[in-house]
Amino acid sequence: MKKISILGSTGSIGTQTLDVIAMHPDAFEVDGLSAGSNTALLLEQVRRFKPRRVSVSTKELAEEIRSSLPSGVELFSGNEGMVEIAAGGEADTVVTAVMGSVGLRSTLAAIEAGRHIGLANKETLVTAGHLVTELAERKGVQLLPVDSEHSAIFQCLNGENREDIACITLTASGGSFRDYTRDQLKHVTVADALRHPNWSMGAKITIDSATMVNKGLEVIEAHWLFGLPYEQIQVLLHPESIIHSYVEFRDSSIIAQLGNPDMRVPIQYALTYPDRWASPAKRLSLAEAQRLTFREMDYERFPALKLAIECGKAGGTATTAFNAANEIAVARFLRDEIPFVRIEEIIEKVLQQHEPAAHPNLEQIEECDRAARELASKL
Numbered sequence: 303m304k305k306i307s308i309l310g311s312t313g314s315i316g317t318q319t320l321d322v323i324a325m326h327p328d329a330f331e332v333d334g335l336s337a338g339s340n341t342a343l344l345l346e347q348v349r350r351f352k353p354r355r356v357s358v359s360t361k362e363l364a365e366e367i368r369s370s371l372p373s374g375v376e377l378f379s380g381n382e383g384m385v386e387i388a389a390g391g392e393a394d395t396v397v398t399a400v401m402g403s404v405g406l407r408s409t410l411a412a413i414e415a416g417r418h419i420g421l422a423n424k425e426t427l428v429t430a431g432h433l434v435t436e437l438a439e440r441k442g443v444q445l446l447p448v449d450s451e452h453s454a455i456f457q458c459l460n461g462e463n464r465e466d467i468a469c470i471t472l473t474a475s476g477g478s479f480r481d482y483t484r485d486q487l488k489h490v491t492v493a494d495a496l497r498h499p500n501w502s503m504g505a506k507i508t509i510d511s512a513t514m515v516n517k518g519l520e521v522i523e524a525h526w527l528f529g530l531p532y533e534q535i536q537v538l539l540h541p542e543s544i545i546h547s548y549v550e551f552r553d554s555s556i557i558a559q560l561g562n563p564d565m566r567v568p569i570q571y572a573l574t575y576p577d578r579w580a581s582p583a584k585r586l587s588l589a590e591a592q593r594l595t596f597r598e599m600d601y602e603r604f605p606a607l608k609l610a611i612e613c614g615k616a617g618g619t620a621t622t623a624f625n626a627a628n629e630i631a632v633a634r635f636l637r638d639e640i641p642f643v644r645i646e647e648i649i650e651k652v653l654q655q656h657e658p659a660a661h662p663n664l665e666q667i668e669e670c671d672r673a674a675r676e677l678a679s680k681l
């Protein structure tokens with residue numbers, strides 16, 4: 303039995319990870335679950351999956367659910383609680399399905415404890431990619447991508463030599479507003495932005511997809527996961543989200559990974575790697591799909607993508623500040639406090655005032671994250 307812990311078990315990736323686990327009850331068991339504030343769902347998950355340890359985001363929420371937990375289940379709270387779920391217990395693999403850079407300390411703690419990582423929480427790599435990848439290398443821990451594009455690249459690279467890679471291409475759906483002009487973006491609502499054309503995901507990543515920040519975060523994520531320079535990472539608009547990404551090799555061969563959009567596939571592969579197991583995902587019929595379309599990425603239309611790549615190239619704390627500013631700006635947009643186009647402006651303004659530090663340690667990263675959040679909240 304493989305033991306799995308999930309950080310963010312009540313979210314989109316967390317619940318789909320539990321769906322995958324439920325499909326293979328003889329192969330997986332749940333060791334620990336960490337949630338934010340959705341205690342009703344967490345308690346339901348506890349009854350069904352019988353974890354030994356759970357955590358919620360605050361002490362108050364922990365006290366609220368204490369008497370509803372079966373005896374013997376250990377209860378934790380706050381960031382320390384997430385670290386307990388990540389590094390305590392007996393998990394073989396920790397799925398990082400929490401949203402945002404709040405997952406950084408617990409991801410590092412899981413790696414330090416020698417747990418393999420099913421990595422969905424891309425913000426940790428954007429915030430502190432060098433710390434996460436260096437520690438994983440030192441501890442001999444696998445960082446198994448859950449993000450669909452990175453799982454695709456990972457699969458395309460199976461058995462290949464890194465020196466043979468010419469470049470990788472991350473595909474982008476274009477998000478909710480891919481056919482809008484910049485002028486039309488001025489009047490969009492939160493409900494409009496939350497209508498992703500192909501994927502059903504958490505609110506924050508759905509907005510990131512609409513601003514193309516998601517693809518920016520993914521370029522940085524790919525840089526760290528695959529150890530490639532930014533010059534070898536490209537982005538292509540592919541509205542159907544069928545080709546999840548591809549690799550071009552120096553002999554001009556291209557290997558791509560395709561499938562209907564269903565996150566249970568990359569989640570399961572991260573849990574079963576290097577094996578492939580049966581999945582209920584709808585089979586892709588290219589005859590039915592008939593046409594796959596592509597468009598050159600327009601960096602003027604999607605300036606946040608351009609800015610993210612510039613931050614990636616600048617290195618150090620630039621990507622930390624980019625991520626933190628975006629997290630705050632998206633939260634403000636979701637609360638209807640700012641218009642959609644203001645998200646990009648806030649990120650840009652925070653970066654204008656940011657003094658990047660090279661090779662930051664964890665304390666410097668956390669200070670940069672805090673300062674960028676403070677500024678983004680004030681703007």
Ligand SMILES: NC(=O)C1=CN([C@@H]2O[C@H](COP(=O)(O)OP(=O)(O)OC[C@H]3O[C@@H](n4cnc5c(N)ncnc54)[C@H](OP(=O)(O)O)[C@@H]3O)[C@@H](O)[C@H]2O)C=CC1
Pocket residue numbers: 309310311312313314315316336337338339340341358359384398399400401402404422423424425448449450501502503504505506507565
């Ligand atoms: N959804 C998808 O298809 C994909 C997601 N990803 C990445 O996966 C990660 C998760 O995304 P997604 O599942 O969509 O997000 P959701 O918003 O659906 O879920 C986020 C999870 O994190 C928990 N959480 C949020 N804030 C805190 C906190 N401060 N402390 C503890 N727990 C917290 C939430 O708890 P609660 O709900 O209980 O408050 C929830 O369990 C993100 O990094 C995203 O970019 C990557 C590829 C695809």
Ligand SMILES: CC(=O)[C@@H](O)[C@H](O)COP(=O)(O)O
Pocket residue numbers: 449450451473474475476477501507510511512516517565
């Ligand atoms: C499912 C997944 O991996 C998301 O990150 C997805 O890629 C979002 O879609 P776009 O950012 O391409 O719109």
Ligand SMILES: [Mn+2]
Pocket residue numbers: 449450451520
């Ligand atoms: Mn993705």
